Amino acid sequence: MKSNFTITCLCLFYIFTLFSCEKLFPEAPLADSVMDAPLDGLTELQNRIFLDGAEEFDEVYTQETGLGPIFVGASCASCHNADNRGTLSTILTRFGQIDSTGNKFMHLGGPQLQHFALPGYDVEKIPSGASSSKLIAPIISGTGFIELVPESDILAMSDPNDSNNDGISGTINWNQIPNWVKPNDNSITKDGKYICRFGRKAGTYNLHQQIVQAFNQDIGITTTFMPNNPINYLTGTNPAVDSDIDITDESLNATVFYTQVLQTPFQRNALDPEVIKGKEIFNSIQCSACHVEKLKTGFSVVDALSFKEFYPYSDLLLHDMGSELNDNYTEGSALTSEWRTAPLWGLGLAKDVQGGKYFLMHDGRARSIEEAILLHKGEGLNSSDKFKTLQDSEKNQLIKFLESL
Amino acid sequence: MGLFLTSIYISYSQNNQITSNVNDSTKTNMDAVYNRPFLNINKSPVAIGGYVEANTNYSTTDGINDGFHFQMRRFTLFFASSISNRIKFISEIEFEDGTKEINIENALVDIEFHPLLNLRSGILFNPIGAFNQNHDGPRWDFVDRPIVSTEIIPSTLSSVGMGLHGKYFAGRWIFAYEAYLTNGLSDKLISNELNRSSFAEAKHDEDRFESSFSGRPLMNGKIAIRNRKYGEIGISVLHGIYNKYLKDGTFIDQKRSASILALDFSTSVFNNHINIIGEFAKSYIDLPDNYLPNYGSQQFGFYTDISYTMLQKKIFNWENAKLNIGLRTDYVDFNLDKKPADNQKIGDYIWSFTPSIAFRPNGSTVLRLNYKHLRQTDFENNPASLTGILMFGLSSYF
Numbered sequence: 001m002k003s004n005f006t007i008t009c010l011c012l013f014y015i016f017t018l019f020s021c022e023k024l025f026p027e028a029p030l031a032d033s034v035m036d037a038p039l040d041g042l043t044e045l046q047n048r049i050f051l052d053g054a055e056e057f058d059e060v061y062t063q064e065t066g067l068g069p070i071f072v073g074a075s076c077a078s079c080h081n082a083d084n085r086g087t088l089s090t091i092l093t094r095f096g097q098i099d100s101t102g103n104k105f106m107h108l109g110g111p112q113l114q115h116f117a118l119p120g121y122d123v124e125k126i127p128s129g130a131s132s133s134k135l136i137a138p139i140i141s142g143t144g145f146i147e148l149v150p151e152s153d154i155l156a157m158s159d160p161n162d163s164n165n166d167g168i169s170g171t172i173n174w175n176q177i178p179n180w181v182k183p184n185d186n187s188i189t190k191d192g193k194y195i196c197r198f199g200r201k202a203g204t205y206n207l208h209q210q211i212v213q214a215f216n217q218d219i220g221i222t223t224t225f226m227p228n229n230p231i232n233y234l235t236g237t238n239p240a241v242d243s244d245i246d247i248t249d250e251s252l253n254a255t256v257f258y259t260q261v262l263q264t265p266f267q268r269n270a271l272d273p274e275v276i277k278g279k280e281i282f283n284s285i286q287c288s289a290c291h292v293e294k295l296k297t298g299f300s301v302v303d304a305l306s307f308k309e310f311y312p313y314s315d316l317l318l319h320d321m322g323s324e325l326n327d328n329y330t331e332g333s334a335l336t337s338e339w340r341t342a343p344l345w346g347l348g349l350a351k352d353v354q355g356g357k358y359f360l361m362h363d364g365r366a367r368s369i370e371e372a373i374l375l376h377k378g379e380g381l382n383s384s385d386k387f388k389t390l391q392d393s394e395k396n397q398l399i400k401f402l403e404s405l
Numbered sequence: 406m407g408l409f410l411t412s413i414y415i416s417y418s419q420n421n422q423i424t425s426n427v428n429d430s431t432k433t434n435m436d437a438v439y440n441r442p443f444l445n446i447n448k449s450p451v452a453i454g455g456y457v458e459a460n461t462n463y464s465t466t467d468g469i470n471d472g473f474h475f476q477m478r479r480f481t482l483f484f485a486s487s488i489s490n491r492i493k494f495i496s497e498i499e500f501e502d503g504t505k506e507i508n509i510e511n512a513l514v515d516i517e518f519h520p521l522l523n524l525r526s527g528i529l530f531n532p533i534g535a536f537n538q539n540h541d542g543p544r545w546d547f548v549d550r551p552i553v554s555t556e557i558i559p560s561t562l563s564s565v566g567m568g569l570h571g572k573y574f575a576g577r578w579i580f581a582y583e584a585y586l587t588n589g590l591s592d593k594l595i596s597n598e599l600n601r602s603s604f605a606e607a608k609h610d611e612d613r614f615e616s617s618f619s620g621r622p623l624m625n626g627k628i629a630i631r632n633r634k635y636g637e638i639g640i641s642v643l644h645g646i647y648n649k650y651l652k653d654g655t656f657i658d659q660k661r662s663a664s665i666l667a668l669d670f671s672t673s674v675f676n677n678h679i680n681i682i683g684e685f686a687k688s689y690i691d692l693p694d695n696y697l698p699n700y701g702s703q704q705f706g707f708y709t710d711i712s713y714t715m716l717q718k719k720i721f722n723w724e725n726a727k728l729n730i731g732l733r734t735d736y737v738d739f740n741l742d743k744k745p746a747d748n749q750k751i752g753d754y755i756w757s758f759t760p761s762i763a764f765r766p767n768g769s770t771v772l773r774l775n776y777k778h779l780r781q782t783d784f785e786n787n788p789a790s791l792t793g794i795l796m797f798g799l800s801s802y803f
Binding site: 025062067075087088089117119120123352355356359 | 465466467468470597598599600658661698699747783784791793
């Protein structure tokens with residue numbers, strides 16, 4: 001009896017210890033080190049739609065659920081890992097447009113290369129004569145805020161003729177939008193073209209357009225807006241393609257809503273004196289002329305998004321970045337050497353999703369922040385030249401600031 | 406009732422406290438299908454048996470708690486019959502997660518011509534590794550199945566087929582072999598919702614009991630050697646085509662093969678107080694060029710269980726009850742390839758450690774408390790996702 005009592009006590013003690021020891025269960029990462037959480041202040045219904053959208057975002061599609069037949073990735077999350085940026089492993093290629101007259105290779109599968117194919121299908125190849133650009137998937141987090149920046153604010157930041165003589169122009173990508181994209185009320189147009197802001201070339205109007213196109217061109221998922229699968233025109237002999245709609249409007253809308261209400265990346269260590277000093281250097285060498293610290297949203301039916309200041313470090317405008325970054329590919333009215341100012345928020349978290357390394361700039365060619373800065377030519381040349389003149393300690397402070405974003 | 410039940414064990418050892426047939430000197434892992442308790446009703450030629458597995462589950466991944474759940478993992482029924490002295494039938498029907506999955510895992514006839522030459526035909530467990538044939542819940546001190554034995558070796562993998570098996574006894578030694586042709590794996594190996602090469606998905610094919618997905622048979626064989634004193638070691642291989650390359654006589658793709666090579670072992674030391682068992686498996690997959698390296702062309706994994714019997718005595722009035730402590734180590738690498746961009750090893754691997762306390766009131770029943778700590782990296786080898794799972798479970802033959 002004594003040994004039975006001892007055994008019972010030992011087992012109960014073990015069970016009690018396991019259940020009471022919180023250390024056994026991994027703690028959540030700090031809120032400022034993740035990007036896939038919803039905004040604070042959403043209603044319960046909004047949280048529910050957010051979670052529905054998160055499921056869609058993470059869903060891995062298969063042939064049975066609509067994948068392909070040619071595609072870039074099998075899910076949204078495969079390229080936008082944890083709503084952060086992509087890597088060289090998930091890089092995509094666009095081809096076929098060199099000026100504002102449009103893409104001349106749409107009939108040959110432009111603008112995007114689908115370099116994966118279901119077994120039995122041929123992968124797409126870049127058509128002869130088409131120039132191309134490789135693009136790493138950007139951060140998803142915070143894009144809902146970017147979508148709500150009033151067009152008038154973007155227009156006000158633009159300076160296409162460099163009227164203030166600071167060497168930085170900043171132009172808008174005026175682009176046509178598909179007929180299934182519903183423009184905002186009172187949207188500003190020029191020659192039937194709209195102010196676009198999403199994508200590396202700022203060629204896309206809003207998140208709805210971005211996600212419909214991404215479903216179709218990245219995953220081969222059809223929607224009521226783009227009901228046809230991408231086809232490999234070069235082989236000319238693709239088997240019949242099932243063009244049933246792969247996801248419902250409800251699922252699509254949930255995915256769009258998910259991206260709209262993701263929190264923005266948070267700055268970390270903002271009060272660190274080194275970070276504060278780095279920010280001063282950032283401003284003094286005029287990085288902030290394009291990487292504008294603060295923007296403000298307009299009205300949104302989602303209270304948590306409406307009229308909010310946020311800190312993307314971008315002006316959402318196109319800037320000439322020089323010949324080294326000119327891939328001879330573009331979208332909309334952007335020149336081939338022009339790129340939208342990349343938001344710097346989340347820069348310090350890039351390594352957490354890129355295998356402990358940096359793969360920066362549009363195609364991941366920069367393996368460090370310093371290298372990325374030095375790749376800034378064209379309108380960025382003045383700042384990168386000033387960076388070169390900084391003392392090592394100042395460079396480190398600047399990089400520390402950038403890594404805090 | 407007018408009936409009385411006679412408990413018979415076709416072949417079952419009361420000492421068989423954990424895993425495999427470590428303590429049974431005449432059996433190998435291949436015999437696990439018969440090495441179970443059965444009941445005969447009067448003079449009925451059919452014996453029945455089964456087991457049940459249920460547990461609690463409380464898990465947290467990176468601070469996100471999944472809540473507290475009760476899980477009814479398996480309810481399994483066995484039916485066996487000795488048709489004649491050397492012709493046997495055995496079957497196993499499994500209900501997983503309630504009625505979420507109902508499978509005939511096993512329904513076969515064995516005809517013995519000679520101990521070295523037995524013909525087996527029907528739905529059979531593919532002899533790959535040891536766990537696949539020796540997976541009954543009550544045998545194990547761990548609630549979860551080994552990761553390598555579910556993800557690389559897709560336990561429980563059973564297929565329709567036929568082949569030969571046999572044993573040869575030489576003093577302390579037992580040599581055994583199995584060689585079967587069965588229906589094969591499906592292209593879910595690469596067309597699945599896991600976005601990686603997955604044998605666990607490849608076993609899913611609704612038509613697998615009437616046709617082989619590729620139109621070609623899966624070849625599967627195993628050789629095992631057992632020393633009655635030291636334990637058992639087995640080497641097994643499985644190879645087949647997993648894609649549909651021919652349709653209506655027309656080639657629609659090239660043949661793509663998949664193979665698994667496995668090594669299993671079990672031993673017992675300190676007068677059977679410490680049992681050690683493990684399984685290593687490596688898989689090779691012929692992938693379409695554009696699936697590389699995102700999908701693994703090679704995978705590797707292993708597990709080892711070490712179990713120590715702390716007490717073996719009368720406990721709570723159960724004669725010969727046992728209290729075991731144990732530790733399982735799991736490792737599975739889903740992609741052994743390298744990233745072309747920087748020639749660095751792809752991540753996509755899992756480490757897991759599971760300490761266990763198991764109480765066995767008799768040879769057929771186990772109560773087990775497990776804590777599982779699991780670290781999983783993604784493709785890019787980013788900081789691992791951490792999971793802690795606390796499970797308390799019961800499993801028993803009946």
